[in-house]
Amino acid sequence: MDLDEVMFDAEERMEKAADILTRELRTVRTGRASPALVEHIKVEYYGAHSELRQIANIAVPEASLLVIRPFDPTALKEIEKAILASEIGLTPSSDGKVIRLQVPALSTERRSQLTAQVKQMAENAKVAIRNVRRDANKAIDQLQKDKALTEDDRDRTKDEVQDLTKKYEAQVEEACDAKATEIMEE
Numbered sequence: 001m002d003l004d005e006v007m008f009d010a011e012e013r014m015e016k017a018a019d020i021l022t023r024e025l026r027t028v029r030t031g032r033a034s035p036a037l038v039e040h041i042k043v044e045y046y047g048a049h050s051e052l053r054q055i056a057n058i059a060v061p062e063a064s065l066l067v068i069r070p071f072d073p074t075a076l077k078e079i080e081k082a083i084l085a086s087e088i089g090l091t092p093s094s095d096g097k098v099i100r101l102q103v104p105a106l107s108t109e110r111r112s113q114l115t116a117q118v119k120q121m122a123e124n125a126k127v128a129i130r131n132v133r134r135d136a137n138k139a140i141d142q143l144q145k146d147k148a149l150t151e152d153d154r155d156r157t158k159d160e161v162q163d164l165t166k167k168y169e170a171q172v173e174e175a176c177d178a179k180a181t182e183i184m185e186e
Contacts, residue, residue: 007164014133018125020128021172022175025175025179028114028179028183029089030182032103033064033066033103035066038058038068041082041086052068056071057069057071065102067100068092069098106183125172133165
């Protein structure tokens with residue numbers, strides 16, 4: 001592995017850790033209805049597990065209401081079962097054509113719990129980013145041992161890896177703060 005590959009791999013893996021956190025944060029419930037709350041729920045549909053967004057239209061007609069309209073009305077019961085089995089804490093109500101999910105306002109205690117959960121997710125993302133930094137630094141040290149890098153190049157490259165780490169940790173922190181603010185809004 002050469003130096004460019006090490007740097008490219010490190011940046012790619014750090015970016016992936018930040019992207020995963022962003023996707024996870026979309027599934028955290030706030031006081032508002034959002035299709036992201038349910039779109040990844042797996043529904044057994046004709047013997048295969050499909051994401052809800054693949055078999056139904058998900059709309060938000062009001063700030064506290066989700067409406068799920070299956071493309072195939074026979075899938076209604078399976079969608080209801082999948083929503084109940086998921087851990088989102090919402091109870092579906094069906095009229096035979098669509099499913100409505102009322103998203104209740106969050107209590108102050110629940111908001112605090114969700115904020116703590118978001119902070120834990122962010123910390124896990126930061127740990128993943130730091131692990132990438134550790135791996136990159138090991139690879140850089142190995143390149144220097146193999147005489148492919150001078151000591152000055154090694155130190156400069158490690159500084160670049162540290163700058164990448166700071167950049168992606170800042171992105172994670174920014175995403176965490178934005179989500180925590182969104183949760184605490186009433």
